[in-house]
Structure formats: structure tokens, C-alpha cells
Amino acid sequence: MLDDVSSGGWRLERGDPALSEVHGSISVPKQAGLRRIFAFLGPGFLVATGYMDPGNWATSLAGGSKFGYALLTVALLSNMIAILLQALCSRLGIASGRDLAQACRDAFPRPVAFVLWLLAEAAICATDLAEVIGTAIGLNLLFGLPLEIGVVVTALDVFLILWLQRLGFRWVEAMVVGMLAIITLCFGVQIALADPDWGAVIRGFAPTTEILRNPDMLYLALGILGATVMPHNLYLHSAIVQTRRHDGTLEGKRVAIRLATFDSTFALMFALTINASILILAASAFHAGGAGEVADLGKAHELLNPLLGSALAPTLFAVALLCCGLNSTVTATIAGQAVMEGFLRLRLQPWLRRLITRVIAIVPAALVTIAYGEQGAGALLIFSQVILSLQLPFAIVPLVLFTADRRKMGALVAPRWQTVLAALAAALIIALNAKLLVDLVTGS
Template identity: 75%
Template sequence: MDAPNTATGWRKSGGELSLSDVHGSVPVRRHGPIWKRAFAFIGPGYLVAVGYMDPGNWATSLAGGSKFGYTLLTVALVSNIMAIVLQSLCARLAIASGRDLAQACRDAFPRSVAFTLWALAEIAIIATDIAEVIGTAIGLNLIFGIPLEIGVVITALDVFLILYLQKLGFRWVEAFIIALLGVIAVCFGIQIAMADPNWGEVIRGFAPTTEIVTNPEMLYLALGILGATVMPHNLYLHSGIVQTRAYGDTLPEKRQAIRFATIDSTVALMFALLINASILILAAAAFHATGRTDVAELGEAHALLNPVLGAALAPTLFGIALLCCGLNSTVTATIAGQIVMEGFLQLKFAPWLRRLITRAIAIVPAALVTVWYGEAGTAELLILTQVVLSLQLSFAVFPLVMFTADKTKMGALVAPRWLSVCAYLIAIIIALLNVKLLFDFVIG
């Protein structure tokens, strides 16, 4: 017989529900075939997977693929494995404690520490939004010729799309995201077929190499890919949206929910790896193999795909996929911003006002930076935002690992020891790589 899930190790009692307006709004079958019960949990993982293919990730993968060929594919693979472990812990934390990561930090740490973590989380979301605003605006510019400044304004309107979809039900938000992911997959599948990469070199690219650590330029791009993959806001996001499922309160029901939520995020992240790797493979096959080792600008890549691949369809597919990525990413970043602000600060507003405020916190600085830079230097800015995300990552990862390894906080649903050990190793590796990056930056 299962032991009760007694979790009493929090400094403060839990506050309001995470994403209270949609909390527990997706029903979960208690009986029937296991696949029908598992189906209710399909969705949150794909919202998380969006972070793998946001426009910032495009910039780092384009730069890495064009400059170093297939070498950095191993970074995409390792980043994906790290993400699978960490996202499984997010689901476990949420289901076991009834808290998202922001609420858990607020309830576990002194106010000064929690406020600092909130500020760092907001910086990470602003960096994410800069990448997404730029990417969406560039996508609109490439396809429709809309100026960047107007494109930025259009991206701010996604908050109304979220409000409309959530009014219909959270499943509609997930359906919208998954549909756009399908479009992205089709676009890249066709482009990869056109590029005809060297599949032997692709396979060898997934093998580890010490050159990534010893070469400062390669390490910078590798950390950018890591920051674009294991994104801080994704940890807050997953721990909130998994609670949209009405999985029940008993220990067996929570164990089943953790299992199904972990399967959902793992499958979704493996799909995201295919897209993430496809961006790098396309850059390596289309640019590195033809001697164009300096391609990093999204607009430049779009312009070069036609003459390099010899097909007018390629740049159109590139632009469509970029626009879908940007739209998807702005939706998920807005939801993550709401989780972070509500969880840390416990601010209570009407749902539409909360989303407007959280969107404004991120979109205003993102818009200012985008308008200031214009089309020039967008690649450097996009890569920089991903490195900023990587530097912020430890401040979300260490609390997550600490909470899920603590039996007084998690009760009977505490993470297995082997999983906690793996997670701590991941956290330490991320921290050490960031120290190495900062050291190279200072001396270089």
C-alpha cells in the first residue's frame, strides 16, 4: 500500500493555484484503456518543446552549422538529454507539491532570495522575448515585406490570441501550438531533402569532441545552443501548465500523472531535437559545405538558400517556418511570464490584465532593442540573448533539483536518488561551462 504523500518542508504554505483560470481544466479519465488516460496528458510537452526551435535557436544553429559544419550536433543531443531530465523534474515538482517552480521558490526561500530569483527569471524572459520578437518580425518581413518596426507591434498582439484560445479552453492553445509545429516539421523536412547532407558526417557529428571546450568560439556557440535548448522560462512554464490537468489528489493518481507527463515531455523533446538538429544540418549542408562559413543572419540565410539549393521554394519554406516558430514562442513566453510574475509576487489581477502586464514587461525592452538595432546586427543580438539565457539557467536549475530531491518537500513522490544525482551533475556541468565562458570573455 502506498505511503501518504506528506510534504511539510516548505517555509510557507502554498498560495493560490498556478494559472488559476485554467488550473485543472482538462479532465483526466480515471478508468478505461491506458492510452485514453495518457492522451489527456499530451500537450504541455509540446508547449515546452517550442523553446527548442525559437528564433534565437535558429541564430545559434545557423552560426554553428555554417562555421563548424556538423560538429555541434553533439551539443544539440546533450542539451536535449539534459532538458528531458530537467523537464521530468518540473512535472514531478508540480504534481507532488501543487506548486509551480516560481511558487516553490517563493515558499522555500527568504523573501530577498526569492525576489532576486524573480528578477533573474524576468531577465531570462526578456532575453527570450527579444529573440522571439526579432524572429517573428524578420519572418513577417521575409514573407510579406512588413518593416521590422511594424512587425514588432504585430507580435505584441499575441496576448489577445492567448486570451481568445484560453477562453475556448486550454486544449485549444495546445492544438494551435502543435499545428504550427507540424508546419515547421514539414518545412524543414523538404529543405533537408533539397540540401542533401552527407549523412555519414551527420552521424559523426553526434559524437562528443573535446574541441568544443578548448575552442572559445565554438564554446560560445555551444553555450548559445544550450541556452536556446534548456531555457530557464521553460522550467517555470512546464511546472505551471502540467497543472491544467485534473489528475486527482491521491498518491496513485499523482504517480500516474507524473509517469504520463514525463512520457509527454520526453516524446515532445525528441521531436524538438529533430527540428533543432535540422536547422544545424541545413546550415552545414547548404553553407559550410559550399564555403559560406560566416552565415548567421536570418535574413542572409533566407536570401542565400535559393542560389545555394537552386530552388525558389527553399527560402519561402524557411520564412514560413521562422514565422511559425516566432508565433509559437511568443505565446509560450507570455504564459511563462504570467507564471513567473504570479508565482513570485502573488499579484492578483483579472486574467486579461495579468497577461497584458506580463507581456508588457517583456515586450517593451524587446521592442526597443529591436527597433534600435534594426536589421543590422540581429544575428549577434540573437546569439547574445541565448548566451544570457544559458548564464541564467543555473538560477532555475539548482532550486528545481534541490526541491525534487528533498523528501520533506516532495513526500513519497521525491525523485529517485539516481535521477537526483543525474540532475545535480547536469546543474554542475551547466554552471562550470558558464564559468568557463565568463573566463574566456574576461581574458579575451
């Protein structure tokens, strides 16, 4: 099982396929055309939900309410990095037949792979924690359900995912796309009510040196970047891209990589629209309205009515938050399954794996909300984003190394320009994490 010509540069031979119960379950027409393109659409939208989870909401609300439209350029940069990394995930999954977790297991010595697994599990639990809290806040804002009960209710989505997967993976994708449509409609109406300064919005996407000169703005910019590029999405995409059953020839894989990259790029541009909408809404409603910095989801909901002059706005905000939370929990639990099976070759029943992931997230969320209420839940939400930011390099660096290695990828190795840009993105994120750690240690 050690290195030889047949293993293609991997230490270990490839084991069971990623998410074997849905692997290759969606057939792709061989003839070029809209039907083949449509067959590949779906995984990118599951990935995109992770880029608009409740953690993103908190950072975008804070950035827009405090600095207006200036941080839109950071949202754009974060999205460009995400598009680049997800293109590499598609390439890895299709070319090697391994998801990122399996690739780490098959390439690194067992102790290294074990540490990477622990870090990946911590990131997924942190992700799930943010989604649990966000969903509970959405239930509280819409139905007045106490946060403690809302946290427990979120466990029920495990059964929803299982039911949908029994119908077929396309049903999971359809649910996610449907929720995204509702989120888009909600923000469309809220933006219309807020009536932002569109000239200032366009200027906000242009790079500015003010971010580097203003420490507070730089800190929020780091928060937006850290909350946008999330590690569990890299494991997720490299696994679910393999749900498509395409032509296994070299040319067939090239086409699959191209179409999968189109899918993720299109979906992530959609995610940018949502993230930008959150920031634009905060800038036009809170910053222009003189409300000051608003990072708390509940406070944002409370302020929308008097500032926009419509009782509809806070309701739409809560509906969109609930849909984002539900969507993100679906993808986080699927990512959890891929990580455990990929790193450990440990196959549990899907319902058991998802229940374990959810319980690990629910216990701290429930304890904190019971002890400290909404304020404690908000602090836990921010802490979860810090964990995600610190774990990012441990997922990005292996991804860049694998896709740049011709022995592992063969003729489908990533183009040099793509590798260079991804390496620069990884270096930027590592530098930002180093600054975050220095700030935490020094208390600045």
C-alpha cells in the first residue's frame, strides 16, 4: 500500500468512495448542451450556503453599521479567494477520486492525518455551533421561541436531511436552492425599503487604503475574511462533487472539472450578492440612520422597523436568518460525515454520524444560552468564527499541495497560475491569523 507507480504518488491506496451512499448517484449526459450543464448545477449551491451562515451575518452587520459601504471590497476579495479554493476542490475530487479528508489520510503519515482530523472536527463543530445559534435566534425572532428550546429544536433537521437523502441527493440540493430563493426575495424587499445610495455602494467595491490606516476597520475586515472562507466547505465540496456520474476518461474528467468549476463560481457569486446585501442593508439602515455599530442579530431585527418605517422588514430579516441557519446546518452535517469517513475510514450510519455532530454543537450552545441568554449566544457565535479562522490553513495548505502535485493529479494537475494565486491566498490568511493571535495575546 506504500508508494508505487500504480498508487499515483499516494502513500495509501484509495478506499471507499466519498459519501458512498450518494456517490455517482446523479447521471450526467454525455452530449454537450444545457442538460449536461444542468446536471452539474447543485453542489456549488450547497457550498455557497456556508458563505452566508449566521457568522457571516454578524461580521457583515458590524462592518456595514460602523463603516458604511467601505468594507464591500473585503467581501469581494473574500469571495474571489473562495472561488479559487473551491475550483481546486472540484479538481481534487474529480481528478483523484478522493475528497480532501481522504487525500490527507492517503498522503500523510497517520499521526499527521490524525491531528488534521481533530482540527477538522473542531472546525465542523464550531460551524455547526454557529448555525445552531443562528437558527435558534431566527426561531426566537419569528415565533418567540426561547433560545434554550430553539437550540434543542434545531436537532430535528437531522431527520429532514435523512428523509431528503432517501429520496435522492437532488432533493437535498433542491431544498437548499429553494431556501436561497427565499433569502434572496427577503433581502430584495429589505434593500428596496432601505433605498441605499447606489453610487456609494459601487464605490464600496473599490479597494481603499483606509482599511489599512484604521485599526478598527482592519479588525472587522479580518473578521469578514475569516468568516467567509470556511474550512468545512473545502471538505464538503471535494466530496459532493463526486455525486455526479460522468465519463471517466481523461477528457471526460476535464469537462467535469470545467462544469463543476462553473457551478461553484456561479453559486459563490450568488453568495456574494447575499453577503453584500447584508452589509448594504446595515450601511443604509444603521450607519446612515445613526444607530452606530450593530453586530447583534436580535438588535438588528429590533432596529429595522423604526429605521425603515415598515413592520415587514424585521419579519423578512428573521425569515432570511432562519433559512440561512437551516441551510447551513444541512451542509455542515454532510461535511461532518465526509470528514469522519474520509480521515478514519470509520463508517457509521448517516443518522448516527449527524446526531453525534449535532449533539456536540447543541450541548455548549444550550449551556451558554441557558446561563447567559442571547448575549452569551452572541459571544459564542463570535468565538466559533475565531476557531474557524485559525483552522483554515490546515485545510488550505494540503489542498494547494495536492492539486499542484503532478504525481497525484497526473495530467489534471492545477495550472501554475492557479497554484500561485492559491498559495498567495493561503499566505494572506496565515498572516491574518498570526495578527489575530498577536491581538489576542496582547489584548489589543
